[in-house]
Amino acid sequence: xxxxxxxxxxxxxxxxxxxxxxxxxxxxxxxxxxxxxxxxxxxxxxxxxxxxxxxxxxxxxxxxxxxxxxxxxxxxxxxxxxxxxxxxxxxxxxxxxxxxxxxxxxxxxxxxxxxxxxxxxxxxxxxxxxxxxxxxxxxxxxxxxxxxxxxxxxxxxxxxxxxxxxxxxxxxxxxxxxxxxxxxxxxxxxxxxxxxxxxxxxxxxxxxxxxxxxxxxxxxxxxxxxxxxxxxxxxxxxxxxxxxxxxxxxxxxxxxxxxxxxxxxxxxxxxxxxxxxxxxxxxxxxxxxxxxxxxxxxxxxxxxxxxxxxxxxxxxxxxxxxxxxxxxxxxxxxxxxxxxxxxxxxxxxxxxxxxxxxxxxxxxxxxxxxxxxxxxxxxxxxxxxxxxxxxxxxxxxxxxxxxxxxxxxxxxxxxxxxxxxxxxxxxxxxxxxxxxxxxxxxxxxxxxxxxxxxxxxxxxxxxxxxxxxxxxxxxxxxxxxxxxxxxxxxxxxxxxxx
Numbered sequence: 001x002x003x004x005x006x007x008x009x010x011x012x013x014x015x016x017x018x019x020x021x022x023x024x025x026x027x028x029x030x031x032x033x034x035x036x037x038x039x040x041x042x043x044x045x046x047x048x049x050x051x052x053x054x055x056x057x058x059x060x061x062x063x064x065x066x067x068x069x070x071x072x073x074x075x076x077x078x079x080x081x082x083x084x085x086x087x088x089x090x091x092x093x094x095x096x097x098x099x100x101x102x103x104x105x106x107x108x109x110x111x112x113x114x115x116x117x118x119x120x121x122x123x124x125x126x127x128x129x130x131x132x133x134x135x136x137x138x139x140x141x142x143x144x145x146x147x148x149x150x151x152x153x154x155x156x157x158x159x160x161x162x163x164x165x166x167x168x169x170x171x172x173x174x175x176x177x178x179x180x181x182x183x184x185x186x187x188x189x190x191x192x193x194x195x196x197x198x199x200x201x202x203x204x205x206x207x208x209x210x211x212x213x214x215x216x217x218x219x220x221x222x223x224x225x226x227x228x229x230x231x232x233x234x235x236x237x238x239x240x241x242x243x244x245x246x247x248x249x250x251x252x253x254x255x256x257x258x259x260x261x262x263x264x265x266x267x268x269x270x271x272x273x274x275x276x277x278x279x280x281x282x283x284x285x286x287x288x289x290x291x292x293x294x295x296x297x298x299x300x301x302x303x304x305x306x307x308x309x310x311x312x313x314x315x316x317x318x319x320x321x322x323x324x325x326x327x328x329x330x331x332x333x334x335x336x337x338x339x340x341x342x343x344x345x346x347x348x349x350x351x352x353x354x355x356x357x358x359x360x361x362x363x364x365x366x367x368x369x370x371x372x373x374x375x376x377x378x379x380x381x382x383x384x385x386x387x388x389x390x391x392x393x394x395x396x397x398x399x400x401x402x403x404x405x406x407x408x409x410x411x412x413x414x415x416x417x418x419x420x421x422x423x424x425x426x427x428x429x430x431x432x433x434x435x436x437x438x439x440x441x442x443x444x445x446x447x448x449x450x451x452x453x454x455x456x457x458x459x460x461x462x463x464x465x466x467x468x469x470x471x472x473x474x475x476x477x478x479x480x481x482x483x484x485x486x487x488x489x490x491x492x493x494x495x496x497x498x
Contacts, residue, residue, distance in 0.1 A: 036257025
C-alpha cells in the first residue's frame with residue numbers, strides 16, 4: 001500500500017502539470033499552412049460594442065482640435081469692403097447621437113450621424129472709408145454651434161505577413177448647418193460673419209475632422225504592424241498570434257483565424273505537422289453573443305509537445321507529506337529485497353513523461369492520454385542509485401465549464417496500465433500494484449484534483465476587459481466559447497489616436 005501511495009502521488013503530479021499546460025497557452029512559430037487553429041468570430045453585437053468604444057474614445061481624443069486661421073474680405077452694405085479674420089478657432093466639444101457599423105465584402109463602414117460640435121474663436125475686422133481718414137477696427141469672441149454633422153469612414157482589413165493591415169478606403173465629414181453667437185460688435189457684423197464665413201467654417205470643420213480621422217487610422221495601422229506576432233508566456237515558450245489569412249467579412253460578422261500553436265524558444269524545432277480534419281463546421285453563431293472563440297485540440301497538443309521538448313514534464317520528488325514513504329524502511333514489507341540491499345536509505349522518485357501527452361476534444365468531453373516513467377532512486381552514501389523503473393499509461397477524461405469569469409471542470413480516470421520497465425531489485429507484483437493504484441487514484445487523487453478544478457481558474461483580463469456571460473462547449477476537436485465582453489475599469493485602448 002505504501003508503494004501504491006507513491007504511484008498515486010506520481011499521477012497527481014502529472015495531472016496537475018497538465019492542468020497548468022491547458023491554462024497557459026504558449027507557442028512560437030509555425031510554417032505558413034493557411035490553417036488557423038484558433039478562430040475568432042465577431043458578431044453584429046460585438047462590432048457594435050467595438051464601434052461604440054472607438055467612437056467614445058475618439059471623441060475624447062478629438063477635442064480640443066485647433067482649426068487654421070480664416071481670413072476673408074467682404075462687402076458690407078453702407079460700410080463697404082471689410083477685412084475680417086477668425087483666429088484661435090477651436091473645436092472644444094463633439095457629441096454623437098447615433099452611429100452604425102456595417103461590415104461588407106470590401107470592408108467595414110462606420111457612420112456617425114446627427115452629431116453636433118461647439119467651436120470657440122476670436123474675431124477682428126478692419127475697414128477704411130472715404131468719410132474718415134483713419135482705419136476702423138474692432139475685435140471680440142464668438143461661439144459656433146455645428147448641427148447635423150455626419151462622419152463616415154470605410155476600412156479595409158487584410159492580412160499582411162501575419163499582422164492585421166488597416167487601410168482607409170473612404171472618409172468624409174459633412175456639416176448641415178451652423179449658428180454663430182457673437183459677443184460684441186455691431187449688428188451688421190453678425191450678418192457679415194454669417195454671410196462671409198458660414199461656408200468657410202463648415203469646410204474647416206469638415207477638413208479638420210477628416211484629417212484627424214485619417215491620421216488616427218494611420219497611427220492605428222502603425223500600431224497594429226508593430227505588434228509582436230508571438231506572445232512569450234514562459235521563458236521557453238510563446239504563443240503565435242499571427243493571422244494566417246485575410247479576415248472574412250460578411251454582412252453581419254467578421255471572422256479571424258490565427259495560427260495558435262505552441263512551440264519552444266531557443267531554436268528548439270517542433271513538428272508543425274498539424275492539420276485540421278475537414279468536417280462540419282462548429283462555431284459560435286449566436287447573435288446574442290459578441291464573440292465566439294474556437295480552440296482546436298492541436299493547440300493543446302502543440303502545448304504538450306512544447307512542454308515536453310523543453311523538459312518541463314519532469315520532476316524529482318524528494319519531499320512528501322508522509323516522508324516515511326521516501327525511505328527504504330517504508331518499503332520493507334512491499335519490496336523486502338530493496339530494504340535488505342539498502343537499509344534505512346532515503347529515496348527519490350524521478351518522474352518523467354516518455355512522450356508528450358495526447359489530448360483529444362470530443363463531444364462534451366476532453367480526453368488526455370499520459371505516458372510516464374517513474375524511476376526509484378536510492379540515496380546511498382551520497383550516491384544516487386537507480387534501482388527500478390515503472391512505466392505508466394494513464395487515460396483521464398473530463399469536461400470544462402465556465403462559471404462567471406472562472407474556468408473550471410471535472411476529471412475522472414479512464415484506462416490505466418502499469419508495467420515494470422526494468423529492475424535491479426528483483427520482480428515487482430505489478431498487477432496487484434495496478435489494482436491498488438487504480439483504487440487510490442479514484443478515491444484519493446482525483447477528488448483532490450477535482451477540488452482544485454471546481455475552485456476554477458480566473459479568465460485573463462485584456463487591457464481592462466474580460467469575458468461576460470460566457471458559454472463553453474466541446475465538440476468535433478474544438479473548445480468553443482461564446483461570450484459577451486465587459487469593461488472591468490476605465491482604460492483608454494486607443495491612446496494612440498491622440
